[in-house]
Structure formats: structure tokens, C-alpha cells
Amino acid sequence: MLRGNLSDLPFLDLLQTLAAGSGGVLRIEAPGVEGVVGFAGRRVVLAEALGLEGMDALTLLAGLRRGRFTFETTPPPRRNLEVPVQALLTDLTAITDEWKKLGHLPDDWSRTLRQAAGRREVEIPLTELGVFAEAQGKTIAEVLAVPGEVLERARALNRLLKRQALASLPTQGLGPIVLVALPYYGPATGTAYVDHALYQRWVERIGGPFKLKVRSPKGLEATYAVEPREQIPERIMLHDRELRKLRAGRGTRLKVMPEVEDGPGKS
DSSP: EEEETTTSHHHHHHHHHHHTSEEEEEEEETTTEEEEEEEETTEEEEEEEEEEHHHHHHHHTOOOOOOEEEEEEEOOOSSSSSSHHHHHHHHHHHHHHHHOOOOSSOSOOOOOOEEEETOOOOOHHHHHHHHHHHTTOOHHHHHHHOTTTHHHHHHHHHHHTTTTTEEEESSSSOOOOEEEEEEEEESSEEEEEEHHHHHHHHHHOOOOOEEEEOOOOTEEEEEEEEETTOOOOOOOEEEHHHHHHTTOOOOOOEEEEEEOSSSOOOO
């Protein structure tokens, strides 16, 4: 069995590597996407992903920038395609080049799409209005997985995210959680500090810019830049002046939640 990550061996390079073999099944697990590609000799005989089949499925998989894969030299369980690998690689090279242009589309396709909050009015062309309306509350993967429209929808989402008409939000892992307040002194920075391990979990889940919303037991709220600090588990450090604004102090239990900034995020 062969295992790896698409971040190390991209989908197109992976197909080229497997083309020299006698056959087998490639399985891909990525955020929001599962897919399978079957090989028989030097031909691709199976391609499925999110209900898509054939070239639609391969077009979708070619856009993945991250995810795990496994390859086993077992016969494909079924067939829905019959294409020589070398001919397929030619087509997928052009498709992959198109995906590379979509720099505002997050790597994590499990992210949920919402109308971006707190923005002035954004003009949306009629050609993208349908995708904009349909995308609300759906994951990126769900919006992309339409037969015959994968790349067209990817381009539309990329433009909507670039214009900040849409924001992509993580589906889970954002709290809220309760942390105990610790004050720090000196010049005020507008920064909250949390334990390094917790900060890393948020970074891995969010993948883009975020701040930290803090709510005190008295119902007062404020939002801060956030940075990691070693060895303060289950604690949050705020400047003494900020704690007093929240009518809180050392030992106060504060409810905190990452607040994702509008616009695209990479992860």
C-alpha cells in the first residue's frame, strides 16, 4: 500500500506516478471531499467524488491542494470510465492550471459559505448571482459538486470570495470556551494571549486571519488580536486596562471565541 499527502505529491503528479503500474485503486480523503480513482493497466477505469463520476470527478479532485491518499493494488470495484492515463494527463494538466489561478478559494472545502458580514454593498454580476444565492450555508465542496459545472462554479466562488461578497467559515472547532483571566501590565497592546497549544488548534482549524471575541460574566464584550504564549493552559492574558473595561480581573472566567475575519482563508 502507498500512502501520502496531496500537499507533498499533488493529484496530477500522483496520477503520473501511478500510470506506470499495472492497476489498483486510489482513494483520497480531503476536507469535505472523498474520492476514488481506479486503474487497470495503463487506463483509468473509475473516477468518483461527491456523487460526481468520470471527468467531472477527476476535475474536482484535480483542484484539491491538501488531503490524504492511499493506493492499493486491488482490482477496481466497478467501472465508469475508459481513458488511457497519458491522454487523461494531458487534459488534467490544463484543468490543474485553471485551478492554480483560483487563489482566493480556500484549501479546506469543508468550510461553510456565508454572505460576508459588515461589508458595504458589493455588486454581483448576474452570471454569479445564482451561485451566490445557492452557496449560503453550504460547504465549498457541496457548491462545487455539480455535473458539468465544477470549474465554472469554482471560478464564480473565487470571484465572490475575492470581492468579499462571500466569506468561508470553519464548520467546527471555534468554541466558545471558558478561560480564566490573567492580567498583564505595561503598554497596552490590544492583544490577548492564549496557550500555544490552543492557539495552534485554532490556526489549524481556521486557516486564515482571526481575532478573539471575549465576553465577561457581566455581559460586556470586546474583540482583540490574539497571539500564543507558552505554559498558560486554560488561561487568557489581557492587559489590566482591558480587564477593567470588561469589569473583570484576575481569576474571572471569560467566555472566548475566535472570530473569523471576512474573506477567504487558507488551510
